[in-house]
Amino acid sequence: MAAVIEEGSKLPNVDLTTPSGGKINLRDYLGKPLVLYFYPKDDTSGCTREAQDFSGHYPEFQALGVEVLGVSRDTPIKHQKFIDKYDLTVPLATDDQNQAIEAFGIWVEKKLYGKTYMGIDRSTFLFDGKGVLVRIWRRVRVPGHVIDVLEALKELR
Numbered sequence: 001m002a003a004v005i006e007e008g009s010k011l012p013n014v015d016l017t018t019p020s021g022g023k024i025n026l027r028d029y030l031g032k033p034l035v036l037y038f039y040p041k042d043d044t045s046g047c048t049r050e051a052q053d054f055s056g057h058y059p060e061f062q063a064l065g066v067e068v069l070g071v072s073r074d075t076p077i078k079h080q081k082f083i084d085k086y087d088l089t090v091p092l093a094t095d096d097q098n099q100a101i102e103a104f105g106i107w108v109e110k111k112l113y114g115k116t117y118m119g120i121d122r123s124t125f126l127f128d129g130k131g132v133l134v135r136i137w138r139r140v141r142v143p144g145h146v147i148d149v150l151e152a153l154k155e156l157r
Helices: 045-063 076-086 099-103 147-156
Strands: 014-016 023-025 036-037 068-070 092-094 107-112 115-122 123-127 133-137
Touching: 014 036, 036 045, 045 076, 045 115, 076 092, 123 147, 133 147
Parallel strands: 036 068, 068 092
Antiparallel strands: 014 023, 014 092, 036 123, 107 115, 123 133
């Protein structure tokens, strides 16, 4: 297993796919702080709430000069349906090659109703404008999380 990213690490060179089918690289965000959040699945209760919370506060992130990007393994088409269904404003991307999931060490064993399976650990990573990881939230609980991230950003300033 590759080394898991930790505070002080640089933004990895990872390509993702946008809902329109275009490609973006995480390093495209250099120059601005970046909140990168990973979530398990589009259109499930917790993931919907998290995307709505980030969308609701997206203007505040932008006012602070911060980019936000939500990432899952869902297809670009599924992302677009998710965006349209809930009028999401926060950008989403697909990690179809599992490069980011591996780089951030978020593919973990999970349990639900007594069954064990592999899935994405809901996690958020905050990078400064130079692409240095300054804060990590793992095993995120959705209620209040976006406010915690905004508070951390304000402390960073």
